Structures are given as C-alpha cells and as structure tokens.
Amino acid sequence: MSNSQSGPRRLKRRTATLSLCIPVLIAGLTACDDEDFLFEDKDSSVERTAPHRFDTVQASLDSLVRDDGFPGALAAVHGRDGQVREYIAGVSDVATGQEVPVNGQVRIASNTKMFVATVVLQLVGEGKIELDAPVETYLPNLLRGDGIDGRKITVRQILQHTSGLDDNDVELASNYADVQHTYFEPRQLLDIALAKKALFAPGTGWSYSNPNYVVAGLLIQKVTGRPVGEEITKRIIDRIDLRDTYWPATGEQTIRGNHPHGYFPDTNGSQLDVTEMDPSMGWAAGQLVGTPRDLNRFLTALLNGELLKPEQLEQMRTTVDTPDFDTTGNARYGLGIATFELSCGGAAWTHGGDAPGYTSRNAATEDGRAATVVVTGALTSLPAAQHVEQALHTALCAQP
Numbered sequence: 001m002s003n004s005q006s007g008p009r010r011l012k013r014r015t016a017t018l019s020l021c022i023p024v025l026i027a028g029l030t031a032c033d034d035e036d037f038l039f040e041d042k043d044s045s046v047e048r049t050a051p052h053r054f055d056t057v058q059a060s061l062d063s064l065v066r067d068d069g070f071p072g073a074l075a076a077v078h079g080r081d082g083q084v085r086e087y088i089a090g091v092s093d094v095a096t097g098q099e100v101p102v103n104g105q106v107r108i109a110s111n112t113k114m115f116v117a118t119v120v121l122q123l124v125g126e127g128k129i130e131l132d133a134p135v136e137t138y139l140p141n142l143l144r145g146d147g148i149d150g151r152k153i154t155v156r157q158i159l160q161h162t163s164g165l166d167d168n169d170v171e172l173a174s175n176y177a178d179v180q181h182t183y184f185e186p187r188q189l190l191d192i193a194l195a196k197k198a199l200f201a202p203g204t205g206w207s208y209s210n211p212n213y214v215v216a217g218l219l220i221q222k223v224t225g226r227p228v229g230e231e232i233t234k235r236i237i238d239r240i241d242l243r244d245t246y247w248p249a250t251g252e253q254t255i256r257g258n259h260p261h262g263y264f265p266d267t268n269g270s271q272l273d274v275t276e277m278d279p280s281m282g283w284a285a286g287q288l289v290g291t292p293r294d295l296n297r298f299l300t301a302l303l304n305g306e307l308l309k310p311e312q313l314e315q316m317r318t319t320v321d322t323p324d325f326d327t328t329g330n331a332r333y334g335l336g337i338a339t340f341e342l343s344c345g346g347a348a349w350t351h352g353g354d355a356p357g358y359t360s361r362n363a364a365t366e367d368g369r370a371a372t373v374v375v376t377g378a379l380t381s382l383p384a385a386q387h388v389e390q391a392l393h394t395a396l397c398a399q400p
Contacts, residue, residue: 184281210285357377
C-alpha cells in the first residue's frame with residue numbers, strides 16, 4: 001500500500017486498479033430521503049420496488065454516508081421472492097448535492113475478474129484451454145523472472161492467485177495523480193510484477209495479484225484471436241442481457257450512463273473527483289463498468305449454470321484458503337470467485353472490487369438471493385471496510 005496507515009489487507013487484495021488509503025473522511029453528509037419507486041422490467045414480470053423508509057438495508061446505507069463519510073451509496077437487492085429492491089443514500093455530486101441515481105453505473109473494478117475467469121472456463125469447456133496446462137503452452141516466454149517461469153505456472157494457478165506473481169498496485173498507486181489519465185498496455189502492467197521476485201513457488205501459497213488476470217486476459221486473446229473486452233461482451237454481457245455493463249473503449253475515460261461521481265480523499269482532507277480516469281490500468285483485472293442490478297444478474301446467472309457447463313462451474317467453485325481476502329478471515333477463493341459465511345447462516349459467493357472513487361461488495365446465495373452495495377469513496381479504515389461488508393450481510397440476510 002502507499003500509506004503506512006492503510007486499512008485492512010483486504011484493501012489491497014480486492015483492488016482492481018489502485019488502492020490509495022489515506023485516513024481522511026468527510027462528515028456531515030446526510031442520506032437523501034428515499035421514495036417509493038416502482039420499476040418494471042420490460043423482459044420480466046418481476047417488480048422492482050424501492051425500500052420503505054425504515055428498511056434495515058436503507059438504514060445501513062444511511063449509516064455508511066452519515067457515520068463513515070462516504071459521499072454516496074447505492075444498492076440493489078434480489079430476494080427469494082423475485083423482487084428487486086433498489087436503494088440510494090447521500091449525494092452523487094458533493095458540489096451540487098445532486099441525488100445518487102438509482103442503479104447508477106460505477107466502475108466495478110475487480111468484479112471484472114469473475115467475467116474473465118468465466119470466459120477462460122468457457123474456453124476450457126470448448127476444449128481450447130486446459131486448466132492444468134502451463135501458461136507457456138499458450139503464451140510462450142511471457143512469464144520469466146526471479147522465481148517466475150511460465151513453464152511451471154498453470155492456467156488454474158493464474159485464475160486462483162496461487163501462481164506466486166506479486167501485485168502491481170503499490171507501484172501504480174504511489175503516484176496516482178500522474179497515472180490517472182495514462183493509457184497502459186497490458187504488458188506494461190505485467191512487467192511491474194515480473195520485475196519483482198516471486199512470492200512463492202507456484203501452487204504453494206495464495207496471494208491476490210492483479211497481474212494474474214492480465215495474464216488471463218492475454219490468454220483469452222491468444223486463444224480466440226479477439227480482444228478480451230469483445231469476448232466478455234459476446235459471451236456474457238450480450239448473452240444474459242446486462243443492459244448497463246460494458247467494456248470501455250480504448251482511451252474512454254468517462255462513464256457513459258447515469259452515474260454517481262467517484263471520490264478520493266487527498267492529504268488535505270478534500271474530496272477529489274476521480275470519476276474520469278483511464279481504466280486501462282486495471283484492464284482484464286478491473287476495467288468493466290456496470291450497475292448493482294447487473295452484478296446481481298451476472299452472479300445469479302453464473303450460479304444457475306447459465307454461463308458455464310456443470311464441470312467448469314464445479315472447477316470454478318473449488319476453493320483454497322484465503323485468510324486475508326475479507327475482513328472476517330473466513331473466505332475461500334475459487335477460480336475468479338470466492339465464498340464466505342453469512343452472519344445469518346449459510347454461505348454466499350462473491351468477489352467485490354475497489355477502484356479509485358468506487359468500492360463495491362456483492363454476493364449471491366444458492367437459494368436465489370443476491371445483493372450489491374456500492375459506496376463512492378475509498379476504504380480509509382478497517383471499521384469502514386467492515387461496515388461496507390456488514391451492509392452486504394444485512395442486504396442478503398434481510399431478504400424475504
């Protein structure tokens with residue numbers, strides 16, 4: 001991390017692009033009054049309703065704004081009853097006080113890894129990739145370094161963060177103001193990790209590393225002959241009709257649809273508007289833009305077997321211990337997806353993502369519940385990180 005007073009290690013582990021942890025919070029913002037909205041899905045009989053005023057999920061979002069200093073918060077919750085409830089709190093723009101848009105588009109950051117892993121596993125199901133084949137089979141001479149050898153690192157280890165590759169977030173975060181609008185080629189992102197010694201021999205440890213998914217993106221491109229964003233769009237976004245999710249075009253720095261502004265605290269206590277940025281610094285590890293509703297739809301479709309064959313879905317959900325993926329320490333990581341125990345009992349499947357300006361936590365259960373919570377700011381302390389996770393637990397556990 002770039003700051004000696006950074007929060008929990010999870011702030012590094014889930015970062016898709018950068019995580020600059022500076023212990024500054026803004027105070028005094030209050031949640032906007034919620035209203036009774038009714039959303040009708042054109043392709044479904046499902047009704048989408050906003051919460052009642054004293055809903056526990058609404059209360060948790062209000063607390064994130066009021067007590068933790070996040071400028072804004074938004075959430076979408078899909079219940080076992082088939083209803084989708086959507087929530088907002090705080091403001092979209094601290095300068096104007098504009099309301100947070102319901103189901104606004106945000107940078108979903110490391111949630112991109114779930115999409116990338118899904119495409120790789122689809123290619124496995126098509127016989128074009130072998131999970132336990134060395135990366136060298138598909139990308140000759142790509143992985144070479146101190147303790148790093150693509151002939152000994154498998155595709156599975158790349159997807160599961162057991163390859164030993166170090167992360168690149170410290171180097172990128174050390175001077176974010178200078179790189180916010182910089183375009184990066186994937187190889188530049190990977191070279192940062194290759195310049196460092198391997199953390200461990202392949203398969204002997206676990207450490208979250210964005211460069212693993214840069215390799216996965218390059219693998220997809222090599223096998224298909226097409227850009228990774230195009231493959232994600234064709235194989236997932238269009239297939240399950242994620243209407244508000246997209247892969248930004250080269251050089252595209254704005255967010256296309258209705259969206260809350262993303263903020264980052266500087267050393268003077270000011271909130272920097274970092275909504276516009278070049279997402280190439282995340283690439284296959286974190287470039288996608290989406291909405292809470294779409295994230296719920298993706299996770300539900302994935303767990304229901306709409307995107308992967310049973311054998312590949314089973315491989316995705318085969319997990320290893322990951323003691324520092326979340327603040328509870330009980331998470332386990334599969335292939336681009338993790339599982340954790342719910343505070344109300346049972347388990348859920350998740351990933352989450354941290355990008356400058358946007359922090360998202362999302363999960364779905366086997367019985368049809370799904371929830372996504374987004375805050376428009378950085379996790380600047382362990383309590384703030386815990387409160388965002390607690391809001392997700394509340395959203396899943398309060399479902400009818």
